[in-house]
Each structure stands twice: as C-alpha cells, then as structure tokens.
Amino acid sequence: MANRRTxxxxxxxxxxxxxxxxxxxxxxxxxxxxxxAALLAAHPPEEGRNITPYxxxxxxxxxxxxxxxxxxxxxxxxxxxxxxxxxxxxxxxxFLSEMEIPLHEGDVAFVPAGIPHYFVNTSxxxxxxxxxxxxxxxxxxxxxxx
Numbered sequence: 739m740a741n742r743r744t745x746x747x748x749x750x751x752x753x754x755x756x757x758x759x760x761x762x763x764x765x766x767x768x769x770x771x772x773x774x775a776a777l778l779a780a781h782p783p784e785e786g787r788n789i790t791p792y793x794x795x796x797x798x799x800x801x802x803x804x805x806x807x808x809x810x811x812x813x814x815x816x817x818x819x820x821x822x823x824x825x826x827x828x829x830x831x832x833f834l835s836e837m838e839i840p841l842h843e844g845d846v847a848f849v850p851a852g853i854p855h856y857f858v859n860t861s862x863x864x865x866x867x868x869x870x871x872x873x874x875x876x877x878x879x880x881x882x883x884x
Contacts, residue, residue, distance in 0.1 A: 783864040801874035808864045811856040821849040828865025854883040
C-alpha cells in the first residue's frame with residue numbers, strides 16, 4: 739500500500755501538468771476578454787437581422803458557430819443534433835422544455851437532440867453565443883415547435 743501511495747504522489751503532479759497542457763489538436767478560438775472582443779468584432783451582428791449565425795469551423799464530429807440574437811429565437815428543436823452553448827456577450831433566458839434558465843456571460847447550457855428550446859435576449863444590445871453542434875450542423879435541422 740505504501741508503494742502505491744508513493745507512486746501516486748510522484749505521478750500526480752505530472753498527470754496534472756499533462757491535463758493542463760493543450761494537445762496539438764486543440765484549437766483556441768478566443769482566450770480572455772481581448773481575443774473574445776476581436777472574435778466578436780470580426781463577426782458582427784448584421785443590421786436589421788434578428789439572428790446572425792457564423793460558421794467558425796467544423797470537423798467530422800462537430801461544427802462550431804458564433805450566433806448573435808437581437809430579440810429571440812422561435813421555439814424549435816434539433817432532431818439529430820446535440821447543442822452546447824456558451825454565452826460570450828449579453829444575457830437572456832433559455833427556455834428548455836418546461837424550464838426557464840437565466841443565462842449570463844460565461845454560462846454554458848447543453849441542449850440534447852429532440853428537446854424543444856429557444857433563447858430570449860434580455861440585453862439592450864444583441865447577445866452572442868458560441869454554439870457547438872454534434873454531429874456538425876448546416877442549419878437545416880431546425881424543427882419548429884409550439
């Protein structure tokens with residue numbers, strides 16, 4: 739037992755360091771307020787448009803999007819896509835099935851495929867989110883719901 743503890747004590751710092759080191763396949767889109775601001779400035783919301791989506795990248799398993807919302811989304815679901823959303827500018831309320839979830843900058847929400855949802859912006863300016871779809875989405879998997 740003592741040898742196991744000693745081995746763990748010696749190995750733990752190296753394991754923790756390895757977990758905090760990005761793999762060569764890691765792509766950082768924005769780190770910190772300055773680069774997040776640059777990302778948002780490079781992809782501004784379109785004038786007169788309620789929802790402005792930008793495709794930022796995709797792989798075999800995911801697509802990554804920046805989505806601006808001025809007012810609200812219509813209630814909908816994605817039949818085949820799971821969705822992970824991080825609010826990066828503004829705030830609002832996510833209506834997820836029967837729940838109302840307040841979201842602020844830095845908050846993350848997961849929306850499984852087939853679950854009705856929509857976002858209502860409560861900011862004075864458009865809200866922006868970083869959205870990851872799995873499998874990759876081309877926007878055609880939006881099913882309106884009442």
